[in-house]
C-alpha cells in the first residue's frame with residue numbers, strides 16, 4: 001500500500017516539508033509506503049483546456065504532471081500539502097492539480113485523498129476546502145483528523161513549533177492508513193461500488 005505526498009511549496013525545507021515529514025513518519029510506522037514528490041519548485045503551467053488529453057490519455061505538456069500520473073494510478077492515497085498564498089493553494093499546486101485530475105483517464109475510485117494547508121495565519125480552511133474538491137469529484141474518500149488539517153508558521157522551520165497542527169497531521173496519517181487498509185479489505189470482500197454511466201448536463205439542456 002502506497003501514499004504519494006505532494007509538497008507544493010517552492011521551498012525544499014520550508015514549513016510544508018515539515019508537515020509532509022510528520023506524516024511520512026507515521027505512514028512508515030503504519031506499514032504504508034510513501035513517496036514525496038516535490039512539485040512546488042517546478043515550472044508547472046496551467047491547463048489550456050485543449051482536451052488533447054481525452055485522445056492521448058496524458059497532458060500535452062510533458063512535465064511533472066505526466067511523471068506523477070502513473071504513480072498516482074498505482075497509489076492507494078494522495079496527500080496534497082500546499083502553502084497558503086492569498087487564502088488559496090499556491091498557483092503551482094492549482095495548475096498541477098487541474099492538469100493531473102483532468103488529464104488522467106484512470107479510475108480514482110476509493111483512492112484516499114487528504115489536504116494539508118500550511119500558512120502563517122489565515123486562509124487555511126478555504127485552501128483545505130479548495131483541494132478537497134478535486135477528490136470529491138473523483139469518487140475519492142477524504143481522510144479527516146480531529147481538526148481541519150493545517151499547520152502554522154511563517155519563516156521556514158516555524159511549523160515545527162505548532163504542536164497542535166503537527167498532532168492533527170499525525171492523527172490524519174493514522175486515520176488515512178486505517179482507511180486505506182479497510183478499503184483494501186472491503187474491495188476484496190465486496191468489490192468496488194457499482195457505477196453508472198455519467199449523465200452530463202449543462203443546466204441548459
Ligand SMILES: Cc1cc2nc3c(=O)[nH]c(=O)nc-3n(C[C@H](O)[C@H](O)[C@H](O)COP(=O)(O)O)c2cc1C
Nearest residue numbers: 009014015016083084085086087119120121122154
Ligand atoms: C505570495 C504569498 C502569499 C501568502 N499568503 C498567505 C495567506 O494568505 N495567509 C497566510 O496565513 N500566509 C500566507 N503566506 C505565508 C505562507 O503561507 C507561509 O509562510 C508558509 O509557512 C509557507 O510555507 P513554506 O515554508 O512551505 O513555503 C503567503 C506567502 C507568500 C509567499
